[in-house]
Amino acid sequence: MARVPAPKSTFPNGNKLALRSLSRHGTGLATFPMMLRLSPALLLPLFLVACSGETPDLVVYCALDQDLSEPLIQEFETRTGLTVRTQFDVERNKTVGLVNRILAEAENNPHCDVFWNNEIAHTLRLQQAGLTLPYLSPSAEGIPASFRDADGHWTGFAARARVILYRTDADLPVPRKLDDFLDPTFAKHGAMAAPLTGTTLTNAAVMTEQRGRQEMLDWFSAVEAAGLHFGSGNADVMRRTQSGDFHWCFTDTDDAAKAIDAGYPVAVRYLEQGDGDTGALLIPNTLAILNSGKNVDAAKKFADFILSFETEARLAHSISRQIPLHAGALIPDGVGKPGKDFEMMDVDWVAVAASIGDLAIELQEAFVR
């Protein structure tokens, strides 16, 4: 029989009496020690069941808003019978989180088959890291060459344009081109997102490619001095414009569409950013198949589905009003039509992607204060 260790103190009236009084407190837990002993028996089956989940046919990491992308992915599952595990990101991470995750997982055991990005710069980053698989999808025919990689490492589709959203119930000047922001007459009534993440950061990288790094930084200092407000994100400056805090804001077409659909008195102007102050900046969704993926055939089927006319049409008709890039695409009312509502500017996306990493750190130092 095991030796009982000597107690530090003794209970005055004997142990049995003590236990009788103590058991009043313990009645509710009388069975817990037994439950604890049984817990391996309870937890082990749960562990085995949880760890024996079905392996999906395809793994997609998707930076596009879940509410927009999820129905399309479910449609793909229905049509093909394939199961897709989708991983999303939070808006504030602006795809960097997913990309960092892909890079971290690639060290030991990659999972992602397809990366669906809602912008382009970080997709190119994956290509530059040698992680993408070239695939020329037949669905991509008709998409302009500037929006796809020649070898098929990535393909752009369903774009957002960088636009001015402005109130129609006030007679105040609204910028037409980027350098209008330098004029206090415009700047003091307007706002844009700080160029720390997402399409604003990408836009800053495009400006860097056009003007040079120092000029770009000087431009931001100058517009801030002119009275331009900086907000946390595109949706946020849109919200403040729709509530009347600002007369106009520099945002994306999907955010502008929300304000219009919600019934606010606002309209859109496509900001001229290209050479000679012509051409609106379009930032496409991009799709890339990863060469470390385990389900290449399924990935290709997915790419064919997402890059199709039909998907672009659905995204054009969705609340985000994404602009189709396929030539000849039927564009619904309320969505900007390239060539009619605006001209598209040319962008060297490879150069933009190459500079964006260092630019993010530099702009963080300028704007996080």
Place this chain on the structure above:
Amino acid sequence: MSSPLLDVQSLHKSFGDQKILTDLSLQLNTGQRISIQGPSGCGKSTLLRILAGLEAADDGTISLTGKSANQAKRIVQQPWQRGIQMVFQDLGLWPTRTVLQHVVDVRKASGLSNPKAEGVKVLQQLGLSDFLSRRPGKLSGGEARRLAFARVMALEPKLILLDEAFSSLDPENREQGFAVLEQVLESTGAAVILVTHDPIEAERLGGTAYRMIEGKLACA
């Protein structure tokens, strides 16, 4: 003829169906000593709490120097208006206040004169002047008991209620406790009611001894 200090008439108290006090009557004059014995749970502590105004009776009257304190279920005089102080079995000391604060703060709050000077005097009388800045947690059992009585002494009450204040003490410590009590009673001239289950304590206190039987008091 002056009114008695305490006049209790036909006090009744029940907790649910259980009758605790049944037609209990009691009179006490200034400086008088009374002990009430009885087993645990017979209602002694309840009686003290009703006398102090901490609980209401179901029926009966309590008068203090001729003024109504309790009328049936109504508490007419609030506990702080009665000139009564109480020492509980666990002494009821205030853990965040120092020894000095225990006597000075209560005098200030009660509007008594010279709180600091009188407070220090009381502590000196009871041998606590070396511990002025200590908190109750750092006092020995005897010192803590003296502090509880010092607090009572500082307030100059007319009536002191002791709710098993010496229970679970060995004979030596009990004797020391009673010595302190004698000092307090001599200083304040207060009357005292001691409830206890120990006949030795009742004998030590002196005065009139009662037993609580079926919710009533009977001479012991």
Place this chain on the structure above:
Amino acid sequence: MIAWLNTRSPRPWWALALLASLLAAWIPLAPILAPLVRVDRLAEMLDGRTALLLWRSIWMSTGAGLVAFLTGWPYAIIACRLRFPGAGIFKLLMPLPLLLPPLMVAQAWFGLTGMTGAWASVFTFGVCYAPLPALLTARSLQHQSASAHETALLIGPRFAISEMLRISFLPALIGACFAFLFAATDFAVPDYFATVGDLFHVYAAEIFGNSRNYDYTAGATSSLPLVLLGFLVLLGTANLQRRQMNFETMHGRTAAPLPLRSGRYLSLGICLVLLVVLLIAPLGRIVYETGMQGELSTRSWSEVSSAAFHDAVTRGRDDVIRTLSYSGLAGFLCLILAPLWAHLLLKSRSAWRLLLMIFLTLPLLVPSVALGFGSILMFNQPWLENFYNSIWLPALLVTGRFLPIAVWILAERMGRIPEAQEDAAALAGCGYLTRLFRYRLGPIRSAWWLTAGLVVAFGVRELDFAILLPAANQSAAVRYYNALHFSRDNFVAAYGLVLALILFLPVMLSAWWRNLQTKEA
């Protein structure tokens, strides 16, 4: 096997608790430990700009602690120890503001008042975390000796109230310190107010920004000042807690609420105002926002609101179930591990106890995104693929990160149970588990369940590492956060209310049940 489970020695079980923490917290921490202590790299990162951000975080968090203290402390004293109409309801509702997502409260107060900027964050954190000082105050008053209270009452009601204030001051201060800690490490609320108002940043934004760069270890390095600050505050609160324990003891009789004559309607008024600020106003605003829309819209409020709730339930249901699965599992694991840890801390000498506290607490203080990336690097192995994709991984991380909260609460409560109870059980031949769970934990089992509930609540709110784990990626918090920042305000409001209701119900039911049991006793 049975004999081993019946062992009287605590050591095998303590070893199990340590092993579980190693697995749940320290293995994911391993990749960032080296970057965390790179003081030279931190020195390069720290300059005037980052020092200003750090200072801003410190003063904002101090303000939040002060607001929490000034609202929670009086609320608890009035609701728990003064007798006035409706006191029971105020007491029942006291913990609920802690369960509201701070982001939801931020959205509500912006909607109600238009407040923005750093002070709006201070206010929001203060009202969200007011239950921390309130609950600790209520507990300390529960432990006030009835005889001490009644002796004070014999002096006068003001004296009795001053005694309540004195005895509850330190616990309220401890609660305010915890509010400080939560506010200092939160990025989402200041970020929200920066989006709806003028841009400003806190130090957590710098950490977040560094974590978002290609080299996420930069985020770990830059988090060192907040980690050290967190440790200092926790050491401070541990000291305060030790002092407070000298002032409290368990007594058979609890002090009764102080009956008021003229003050009862004033007490009711004060409690009502505080409750409106802490709970009713934000909830009311969020309900309103479920149907809110622009001036050109043609739909009615109720149409929009119904659609929003329908959306919230249909689109968000699976995410809620998923989130509750792994959070619930984490809560269950904490039920087992927290008492073992608490007991281990109580039995350890002070030097060991300090080391163990650091071991236990560090996972709570580092940025959770670092934990997420660490778990990818450590657990994303081919031979662990099924585990990596299962709910066990997020459950383990939630356990590892929030276990310290459960352990502190239990250790403090268990410390008040006389050792004689456990010793008597040992002498009678009881095994360790019986001694611990029946005799040491038995009198405080409501606290035990509460700690599991808190771990579940924090697990539901967790965002940064959840997004990185396969089985937690589509969580309730992720859907909520994305909807908020994509301006789907009606859906956000409805979904937030659904989440709040799911968290509220168990707490209210258990508080109501406890009240009933107390009355019956």
